[in-house]
Amino acid sequence: MVKVTRFNGSQFYISAHQLETLEATPDTVITLLSGRKYIVVESIDEIIDRIVEYRRRLVLWGNEDENPPVEDKEYAEE
Numbered sequence: 001m002v003k004v005t006r007f008n009g010s011q012f013y014i015s016a017h018q019l020e021t022l023e024a025t026p027d028t029v030i031t032l033l034s035g036r037k038y039i040v041v042e043s044i045d046e047i048i049d050r051i052v053e054y055r056r057r058l059v060l061w062g063n064e065d066e067n068p069p070v071e072d073k074e075y076a077e078e
Contacts, residue, residue, distance in 0.1 A: 002050045004030070004040040014038070016051045 001013040
């Protein structure tokens with residue numbers, strides 16, 4: 001989930017997996033796969049950075065304890 005801000009200052013989260021398009025008109029318009037649109041304060045670059053960080057956290061979270069890095073001697077010798 002990615003936090004964004006409406007022009008009235010209220011913040012909400014959108015699913016990074018449901019984004020269809022981001023447009024600068026010059027305001028940033030987010031269009032979801034459902035066709036619903038949101039106009040937000042953040043720039044396209046800010047939203048993309050937040051999506052990248054969100055997905056990075058998902059990868060790191062999914063790798064905790066269950067999938068140790070290959071460099072770990074204990075697992076590399078198997």
